[in-house]
Amino acid sequence: MKVIIDQVRDYNLEELKEFFKNFLKECEFFLKSKSILLKPNLLQASPPEKAITTHPVFIEACIIAVKELNPECSIYIGDSPGANFINYEIVLKTTGIMDAAKKYNVEIVKFEKYAPKKINDFIITSFVDKVDCILNLAKLKTHSLTGLTLCVKNLFGLVPGTNKVGYHKKYPDSSKLAENIYQIYEIVKDKTLSFLDGILAHEGEGPSRGKPVKLGIVGASVHAEALDMVITNVLGFPVDFCKTNLVLLRKGINLQDVEIEGKIDNIPKIRVPISTKVVFLPNWFKRWFAEHISVKPEIDKNSCIKCFLCYKSCPVNAINKIDGFFLEIDKDKCIECFCCYEVCESDAINLKRSLLHKVIAK
Ligand code: SF4
Numbered sequence: 001m002k003v004i005i006d007q008v009r010d011y012n013l014e015e016l017k018e019f020f021k022n023f024l025k026e027c028e029f030f031l032k033s034k035s036i037l038l039k040p041n042l043l044q045a046s047p048p049e050k051a052i053t054t055h056p057v058f059i060e061a062c063i064i065a066v067k068e069l070n071p072e073c074s075i076y077i078g079d080s081p082g083a084n085f086i087n088y089e090i091v092l093k094t095t096g097i098m099d100a101a102k103k104y105n106v107e108i109v110k111f112e113k114y115a116p117k118k119i120n121d122f123i124i125t126s127f128v129d130k131v132d133c134i135l136n137l138a139k140l141k142t143h144s145l146t147g148l149t150l151c152v153k154n155l156f157g158l159v160p161g162t163n164k165v166g167y168h169k170k171y172p173d174s175s176k177l178a179e180n181i182y183q184i185y186e187i188v189k190d191k192t193l194s195f196l197d198g199i200l201a202h203e204g205e206g207p208s209r210g211k212p213v214k215l216g217i218v219g220a221s222v223h224a225e226a227l228d229m230v231i232t233n234v235l236g237f238p239v240d241f242c243k244t245n246l247v248l249l250r251k252g253i254n255l256q257d258v259e260i261e262g263k264i265d266n267i268p269k270i271r272v273p274i275s276t277k278v279v280f281l282p283n284w285f286k287r288w289f290a291e292h293i294s295v296k297p298e299i300d301k302n303s304c305i306k307c308f309l310c311y312k313s314c315p316v317n318a319i320n321k322i323d324g325f326f327l328e329i330d331k332d333k334c335i336e337c338f339c340c341y342e343v344c345e346s347d348a349i350n351l352k353r354s355l356l357h358k359v360i361a362k
């Protein structure tokens, strides 16, 4: 498994185009593809400078590279931003993707318009069958549930609309959820090439409530899983910090199995979400105190604009409407999946640590 990593100064269109071209010109199946899907991270309607979504210049550079190397192919851009898919137009405009697509005459697709297809236990958009190749354009971010969200996790966006909520309900344990996201990657891996936008990354309370951090990292690989392992290591974390890497570790695959081309130096230690801070306790003690070690969401009524995106995203109906309008979280029902936190665009949901979590979580 080979991975290419590099450091760039900024979102320089020309430099990024060369990065994409150098990688893509070696990929025979890409060069023969007649239809190509660009799959960025479009989690929510937020501007590029917040580093929640794949940067539009990164996407533009990819489009130009594709057009120069494979001028006859049809190019599409698509993602499914969870419960936010109903506001897809606003997401596309705010993130700058709409302008990038129009500029290069690229068609935008809405996955929810295509019949969902069921493979084993997974529902993904059938649009994946219409393309020969997927260019996975992931954003480097921390993640409250999975530690990091990189290339494998980005393909969770192939699950249309609120079907993602069902996965959170079925797999409330973050490691199990991550393993199942990995299975989604396996469905499309033979036609997927992965790229990582870590130029302006997202640290702290990711994937949407943290802060942008300039890292200058870019990466590319035929193997999304290998690129994820390498980047987790480059950031100074143990490989298992990124939960989607767990499947590989269980298979006995680790960093020694990856050939790395390029070098990344002097990356500052990035801040992690409070929910991922490790609790070091003996098992008997952990079990006894489990219910007191929690990180629960809380709605800030002054900032809430009553868009009800959180209400629609909760997999276990732990968010109740009071008098049909005000929202309240039932903390006993809450499984700490942080879907509500992730989807809120008004920064109106805060995470509250229990006292014991504050005392013992490092
Ligand atoms: S908490 Fe956020 S997502 Fe929920 S209704 Fe209020 S603004 Fe919308």
Ligand code: SF4
Binding pocket: 297, 313, 314, 315, 316, 317, 318, 319, 329, 333, 334, 335, 336, 337, 338, 339, 340, 341
């Ligand atoms: S309230 Fe929020 S964190 Fe709790 S289960 Fe519902 S969506 Fe998940």
